[in-house]
Amino acid sequence: MNHRKSIKKFSFGPYRFPLFRCCRTIICSVLFVLVLIPIIEAQERYTVPWDKVANETLEHFQALIRIDTSNPPGNETKAAEYLKGVLEREGISAKLLALDPKRANLVARIRGNGFKRPILVMGHTDVVGVQREKWSVDPFAAVRKDGYVWGRGTLDDKQDVTAGLMLMLLLKRQGVKLHRDVILLCEAGEESFDKEGVRHVIDKHWEEIDAEFALAEGGGGVIRDGKAQSVNIATTEKYRNLVQLVAKGRSGHASVPTPDSAVLKIANAVIKIGAWVPPMQLSETTRTYFEKLAEISPPEAAARYRAILDPAKQTEAERYFARNEPRHNSLIRTTLAPTILKAGFRSNVIPSEAEAIIDIRALPEEDMVQFHKRLEEVIRDPGIEIKLVSGVGPDKAPASKLDTKMWAALEKTQKRIYPEATLLPMMLTGFSDLSPIRSKGVQAYGIGPLMLEKDRLEGVGAHADNERILEKSLHDYVQFVWYAVLEIAGTK
Numbered sequence: 001m002n003h004r005k006s007i008k009k010f011s012f013g014p015y016r017f018p019l020f021r022c023c024r025t026i027i028c029s030v031l032f033v034l035v036l037i038p039i040i041e042a043q044e045r046y047t048v049p050w051d052k053v054a055n056e057t058l059e060h061f062q063a064l065i066r067i068d069t070s071n072p073p074g075n076e077t078k079a080a081e082y083l084k085g086v087l088e089r090e091g092i093s094a095k096l097l098a099l100d101p102k103r104a105n106l107v108a109r110i111r112g113n114g115f116k117r118p119i120l121v122m123g124h125t126d127v128v129g130v131q132r133e134k135w136s137v138d139p140f141a142a143v144r145k146d147g148y149v150w151g152r153g154t155l156d157d158k159q160d161v162t163a164g165l166m167l168m169l170l171l172k173r174q175g176v177k178l179h180r181d182v183i184l185l186c187e188a189g190e191e192s193f194d195k196e197g198v199r200h201v202i203d204k205h206w207e208e209i210d211a212e213f214a215l216a217e218g219g220g221g222v223i224r225d226g227k228a229q230s231v232n233i234a235t236t237e238k239y240r241n242l243v244q245l246v247a248k249g250r251s252g253h254a255s256v257p258t259p260d261s262a263v264l265k266i267a268n269a270v271i272k273i274g275a276w277v278p279p280m281q282l283s284e285t286t287r288t289y290f291e292k293l294a295e296i297s298p299p300e301a302a303a304r305y306r307a308i309l310d311p312a313k314q315t316e317a318e319r320y321f322a323r324n325e326p327r328h329n330s331l332i333r334t335t336l337a338p339t340i341l342k343a344g345f346r347s348n349v350i351p352s353e354a355e356a357i358i359d360i361r362a363l364p365e366e367d368m369v370q371f372h373k374r375l376e377e378v379i380r381d382p383g384i385e386i387k388l389v390s391g392v393g394p395d396k397a398p399a400s401k402l403d404t405k406m407w408a409a410l411e412k413t414q415k416r417i418y419p420e421a422t423l424l425p426m427m428l429t430g431f432s433d434l435s436p437i438r439s440k441g442v443q444a445y446g447i448g449p450l451m452l453e454k455d456r457l458e459g460v461g462a463h464a465d466n467e468r469i470l471e472k473s474l475h476d477y478v479q480f481v482w483y484a485v486l487e488i489a490g491t492k
């Protein structure tokens, strides 16, 4: 039967009634569109003119590098005021929160619908000082050369400040619909854990930065043979614990040495500490780190990273780390480094007192009361007094988790920006401003731009002479922060 004829027939049956068929098509189309709208992800909904953004990124980045915020003394207010000016010209209000008027922190917020708790994006405005004579360019001129921007703070941490600034400008310009507030914090005093920086904001203005998730410095990644190899995201960090060892002995003429020498006692204690290997402990982060690292390492190294996870084989791998991969050794245990020895004032006088400072970097899981007891047993000398030095770093904080929405957003964004790379969760052996933020219950992740492997090996990274960032890395990083925040904060 001719189909056309059949639909001309008048009938109450739906399939034979042309008017109904027409309505059906319209209804289906509307439903189709309604179904389609919710699956347009926030990451896809906004079109950013990245070429134009790249020029603007460079302009702000260079301007920030040219503001010398070497800490000490910091003078971070100059950078905070620059940022405030840029934000306010675009209608984003920003506040300066300062314990010391010269060392202001900046906070700005773009409001969402309040459905979910905010995300905090952080960067620090201070930088470490320079030895100018060791630089091949002016460290505060933000010179563009060989595809890099050179200068103090290019990798620590004005790239984060700039990425945060560009994020806020783009959110505002694009009118992004957010289901959580996005907060930018540009803090002072990170490099010396100064009381004027994040500690001041946490203690006196917590409501300004209270968030479910936070992103800040601490991660990064490696480019090998032109390809992104790994993207590292810091989920936890060791914390610092300083002890002072003091020995007393009889003073006297150097021509008549006695066995009761303060210098010898301290030297013995330091040797015992050097020989002590505290037990290995692996966490969710370090286990996953070695598993993933094995996937992207040459066969011999991969075997070692798998061995460290295998109780039957790990002793050998531990020994290898201790000798050849000190950073990995530091990831698997609490470490102790003697850093300062003090004794004597004249070469022919036996001093009555000697002192050593031991910098302990503890795993977040370490029970420090037990650890100090064990340290006493290791030193085994009643003539040595062990004193704790306080205020040397943030309190210990729990690790951020790998099963959060933020982690998923970072994973998705990594696949978008660095598709060929492997994502590695990481523990920092140092500490950052994320520790005090984590202590407040925030799930906080350390991110960062990628570096060429050769630059890493040559040591031109954070705090180094000739610190520099690949321009492409900077621009990729601005996009990484943008897409990660859109994913976690943009409405679907």
Ligand SMILES: [Zn+2]
Pocket: 124, 156, 157, 190, 217
């Ligand atoms: Zn830093």
